[in-house]
Amino acid sequence: MSKLPIAVIGAGLIGKTHIDCALADPDIELVGIADPTPAAAELARAIGVPCFADYPSLLATAKPRGVVVATPNATHARITIDCLEQGAAVLVEKPIADTLDDGRRICDASRATGLPVLVGHQRRHNTIMRKARAIVGAGTLGRPVSATVLCTWLKPRDYFDVAWRRQQGGGPILINLIHDIDLMRFLYGEIESVQAQSSNAVRGFDVEDTAAVVLRFRNGALGTVTVSDATVAPWNWDLSTGEAARFPRQDINAHFYSGTEGSLTLPRLEVWRYRQDQGPAQGWHDPLTMERTAVHTGSPYSEQMRHFAALIEGKEQAVCSALDGLRTLEATLAVTQAAATNTAVALPA
Ligand SMILES: NC(=O)c1ccc[n+]([C@@H]2O[C@H](COP(=O)([O-])OP(=O)(O)OC[C@H]3O[C@@H](n4cnc5c(N)ncnc54)[C@H](O)[C@@H]3O)[C@@H](O)[C@H]2O)c1
Structure with missing residues (x-):
């Protein structure tokens, strides 16, 4: 069975945890990282994964079915909605967004595209x-x-x-x-x-x-x-x-x-x-x-990654949906x- 292609946008503190979880999951293939920093490029080289300076290039080239968005809060809505519109399900770090309006826009985009959003309340x-x-x-x-x-x-x-x-x-x-x-x-x-x-x-x-x-x-x-x-x-x-x-x-x-x-x-x-x-x-x-x-x-982060894959495959319901993340x-x-x-x-x- 082929592995599920997953990408990570934002390879900072928590993005690295998601990268480790994706690499460790036997059913997932980490197909790319997007982050403009030299540190991210260095990390990608070390683990043998393509690195992109901007996430639109990652989406167009690596064509992931699921994307982890681990960037600063104010960027969550824009990046999450772009990923959904490009056909990828999203695991967006908490908080879902930094304003209620942006959180609602993510809920709307998930509904409109029919693609699931999981919010990273890993606990x-x-x-x-x-x-x-x-x-x-x-x-x-x-x-x-x-x-x-x-x-x-x-x-x-x-x-x-x-x-x-x-x-x-x-x-x-x-x-x-x-x-x-x-x-x-x-x-x-x-x-x-x-x-x-x-x-x-x-x-x-x-x-x-x-x-x-x-x-x-x-x-x-x-x-x-x-x-x-x-x-x-x-x-x-x-x-x-x-x-x-x-x-x-x-x-x-x-x-x-x-x-x-x-x-x-x-x-x-x-x-x-x-x-x-x-x-x-x-x-x-x-x-x-x-x-x-x-x-x-x-590790709840590993379990969250396993669940994200199952969610994309339609085998499970989101443990923390976009609406749940919005209510929190x-x-x-x-x-x-x-x-x-x-x-x-x-x-x-
Ligand atoms: N669930 C948890 O346990 C947990 C823990 C820490 C942080 N977080 C959340 O994770 C998110 C990131 O926090 P962090 O502490 O890892 O931040 P960080 O500053 O360490 O990392 C963010 C990374 O995103 C990159 N980035 C910024 N804009 C980008 C863009 N447009 N495209 C690609 N990459 C971009 C930066 O270069 C940086 O490497 C925040 O929303 C935070 O609330 C969650």
Whole structure:
């Protein structure tokens, strides 16, 4: 069977991860890279893959059936729509775009061309999240009531040497919190209102370094998230899962989901309930039990690439469609708006 031709546009930090995943997948052939930098040309030479300085040449020459778009946020819409119009399905990195209008244009182009778009919220492909979704979906928690999520850690001083990271849009809300909001939506469904406060008190840059968020879900549950990149703290998804090797793993929880029948912690996948052999749930004087599930872990980026190929072949439905990516972006942008206006923002916008 012939391999599926895939290309990568943007061979920077995350583009290299996608390139490695495509090279490692036995059912995929990496047919080209587009990126104007000398570093990208060097990388392409090293792995023996054609490199193009501009992506229209890549599309015309290499004729990929799927393209990974791993370029800066503001370029996502233009490049994704061009790829779709040239007949290639797209895996676009998160956020789907940097504005809702651009995100909607991607949804429209996917519909018009009949080609799928997968948004790169790779955490959805983590086996921990898949198990968590199965636990919540099976009704183990009963009726979802609350979600408490922490996303706190310290970005090093030199991270801010790059100007855009000190400006609005370059901070932990759009870069990091968007992943946690996406996971909360993955487990609890749509968000219908957002309240938030943000602060730049530690670093004093234009961009926030901290935010506290309250979410109301359509299913009636309430969620809170604290995000800060200015604290010495381990409580966040990256450090607690070790999902990417560049983060040293801590064996702790960062997400806590509670319902009328039980609770779930992540990433340790602990389910807390009253003893099932002693009748219906009683109350806080009765002993709780905890059952922890261990799952096989693998790279969510590799699994995302496998899923992208299956999506192109029409064998699977998108785990994070363009519309899903748009809804996550909408909720995340609402955090910034709610904090700036000190009002609750209703969704969808
Ligand atoms: N899912 C994740 O875990 C994750 C992690 C990091 C970044 N991201 C996302 O990935 C995207 C890229 O981030 P990054 O950190 O890799 O950025 P980066 O700056 O390291 O890399 C971007 C690359 O795109 C290239 N590029 C820019 N415009 C281009 C164009 N028109 N055609 C071809 N190449 C072009 C640049 O030369 C650069 O090499 C962003 O949207 C970011 O939000 C996702």
